[in-house]
Amino acid sequence: MNIVTALLKTSIGKKIIMALTGAVLIGFIIGHLVGNLQIFSDPEKINAYAHFLQGLGPALWLIRLFLLLCVGLHIWMAVLLWCENKKARSQSYTASHTIQASYASRTMKYSGFIVLAFILYHLAHFTVKATNPEYNEMMWTLADGTVVPDVHLMMVAGFSSLTVSLFYLISVGLLSFHLSHGFQSMFQSVGLRTETWGRALKVISIVLSLAYFAGNAVIPLSVLTGKVSRPDSSIEAVAESVSSHLNTPSG
Amino acid sequence: MKVKIKVWRQKNQESKGGFKVYDSPELNSNMSFLEMLDVINEDLTDQGEEPIAFDHDCREGICGTCSLVIDGKPHGPHQGVATCQTYMRSFEDGDIITVEPFRADPFPIIKDLVVNRKPFDKIIQAGGFVTVRTGSAPDANAIPISKEVADTAMDAAACIGCGACVAACKNASAMLFVGAKVSQLNGLPQGQAEKDNRVLNMVAAMDEAGFGNCTNQYECSAVCPKLITHDFISQLNRDFVAATVRKSFKSKPSTAKL
Ligand code: HEM
Numbered sequence: 085m086n087i088v089t090a091l092l093k094t095s096i097g098k099k100i101i102m103a104l105t106g107a108v109l110i111g112f113i114i115g116h117l118v119g120n121l122q123i124f125s126d127p128e129k130i131n132a133y134a135h136f137l138q139g140l141g142p143a144l145w146l147i148r149l150f151l152l153l154c155v156g157l158h159i160w161m162a163v164l165l166w167c168e169n170k171k172a173r174s175q176s177y178t179a180s181h182t183i184q185a186s187y188a189s190r191t192m193k194y195s196g197f198i199v200l201a202f203i204l205y206h207l208a209h210f211t212v213k214a215t216n217p218e219y220n221e222m223m224w225t226l227a228d229g230t231v232v233p234d235v236h237l238m239m240v241a242g243f244s245s246l247t248v249s250l251f252y253l254i255s256v257g258l259l260s261f262h263l264s265h266g267f268q269s270m271f272q273s274v275g276l277r278t279e280t281w282g283r284a285l286k287v288i289s290i291v292l293s294l295a296y297f298a299g300n301a302v303i304p305l306s307v308l309t310g311k312v313s314r315p316d317s318s319i320e321a322v323a324e325s326v327s328s329h330l331n332t333p334s335g
Numbered sequence: 336m337k338v339k340i341k342v343w344r345q346k347n348q349e350s351k352g353g354f355k356v357y358d359s360p361e362l363n364s365n366m367s368f369l370e371m372l373d374v375i376n377e378d379l380t381d382q383g384e385e386p387i388a389f390d391h392d393c394r395e396g397i398c399g400t401c402s403l404v405i406d407g408k409p410h411g412p413h414q415g416v417a418t419c420q421t422y423m424r425s426f427e428d429g430d431i432i433t434v435e436p437f438r439a440d441p442f443p444i445i446k447d448l449v450v451n452r453k454p455f456d457k458i459i460q461a462g463g464f465v466t467v468r469t470g471s472a473p474d475a476n477a478i479p480i481s482k483e484v485a486d487t488a489m490d491a492a493a494c495i496g497c498g499a500c501v502a503a504c505k506n507a508s509a510m511l512f513v514g515a516k517v518s519q520l521n522g523l524p525q526g527q528a529e530k531d532n533r534v535l536n537m538v539a540a541m542d543e544a545g546f547g548n549c550t551n552q553y554e555c556s557a558v559c560p561k562l563i564t565h566d567f568i569s570q571l572n573r574d575f576v577a578a579t580v581r582k583s584f585k586s587k588p589s590t591a592k593l
């Protein structure tokens with residue numbers, strides 16, 4: 085049996101795929117959060133950063149494809165494992181009983197699928213801008229004169245809506261919950277957890293998830309409370325430009 | 336004391352089972368759980384009803400034959416105790432106790448509370464042994480083994496193969512059993528020669544039997560009557576990774592190509 089069949093065909097192999105893709109996704113979401121925290125600096129900072137990412141060109145697409153592959157494998161394995169597990173006990177117990185399986189560990193598939201729905205909405209919201217076409221009008225002039233998308237303004241405009249902010253808060257909450265089990269679980273899946281440091285791992289896992297949640301939550305909360313804002317004129321300018329587009333037949 | 340038991344009755348593998356409730360006669364609280372079932376069975380026999388079938392053998396917690404899921408927990412209310420070592424004093428007078436068989440599709444019900452745990456034998460046959468020359472006994476302590484390695488192997492060897500780990504697992508996974516059986520031999524010098532084949536073959540037999548997949552929730556070790564640690568599951572995963580990588584790259588002897 086070679087490595088590929090071992091990974092895809094055995095129970096342990098599938099779990100290792102879950103763990104490795106999970107690890108990549110954790111790396112990504114932490115990097116993503118650190119990038120987003122630049123919202124607390126001058127708009128120039130995060131806009132230049134977003135422009136740099138866009139400028140990666142083919143490399144950006146390679147990264148996107150790799151992430152898509154990881155998400156795809158993660159979900160595929162989740163569904164496969166779930167089906168196999170259901171099949172392994174077709175008749176369940178009358179008296180249900182749980183001793184030490186955490187609530188997070190028992191709801192991984194639900195938190196996972198809601199996170200998937202969130203990822204799709206998030207991409208439609210900020211990447212494709214399908215939900216909010218007016219974001220296409222938000223532009224920023226960098227110090228060197230280049231005109232780039234105003235990511236900072238998009239975030240401020242997006243999170244000014246209480247509904248959108250709440251949805252983001254709930255979703256990152258669920259993702260953090262997914263991680264509180266997922267992070268420690270992946271060490272066990274690849275055979276690196278032992279009782280010797282298992283307790284420390286549990287603590288690290290929970291602290292990491294809480295920190296991840298706090299880091300994400302502070303962004304919409306700061307916009308909602310006005311801690312991060314933009315002069316009204318920049319938002320109005322976009323509104324005007326959008327309405328003038330809508331009024332001209334060619335636009 | 337007296338209790339009521341709500342117990343699973345099923346004629347055979349094909350028939351559909353269901354719960355029946357029976358009143359116990361007056362019990363001595365120092366009776367074991369299985370003795371309680373024995374006296375109920377005597378009553379049933381007297382009334383001309385089929386006695387409740389359940390597995391048991393040593394009744395001293397070492398053979399792994401007894402099973403039962405008592406109020407949702409395999410082997411009853413205590414930690415590190417098998418059903419046969421569970422006593423009626425752990426219950427209250429008048430309790431209604433739910434008794435179900437181990438539920439996992441690889442362990443089909445034979446009758447009432449008796450399930451077929453043959454897949455465990457198949458897993459052992461796939462690699463749970465060390466191939467040695469039989470004959471005169473080797474000298475004791477001829478092979479040096481560190482105390483820590485010997486003790487860890489002993490911890491794994493404490494597994495009595497009852498299947499409670501499968502019964503408790505939310506996914507009916509057999510990883511704790513297989514982890515213990517693989518680690519017991521893979522850690523010892525005598526087990527080295529067959530180490531990689533052992534883990535690959537035993538995992539293949541486990542998958543073949545249709546057990547579920549481990550989701551690292553550790554319900555297994557929590558109900559294990561021998562308190563086998565889920566460190567052995569981690570060890571199993573590690574041995575599996577190492578064996579797969581080695582197998583994929585190692586050059587093979589010419590005889591393997593025949
Ligand atoms: C950025 C998003 C995600 C991250 C960072 C992530 C991370 C992880 C990690 C680290 C694990 C532990 C792997 C292991 O037990 O070895 C895991 C497990 C799991 N994930 Fe995700 N995940 C994400 C998205 C999803 C999505 C979209 C689904 C949807 C189906 C999902 C479903 C699951 C399930 C069902 C498990 C449990 C697997 C098991 O315990 O056997 N995850 N995830």
Ligand code: FES
Pocket residue numbers: 390391392393394395396397398399400401417418419420495
């Ligand atoms: S009957 Fe032997 S362990 Fe319970």
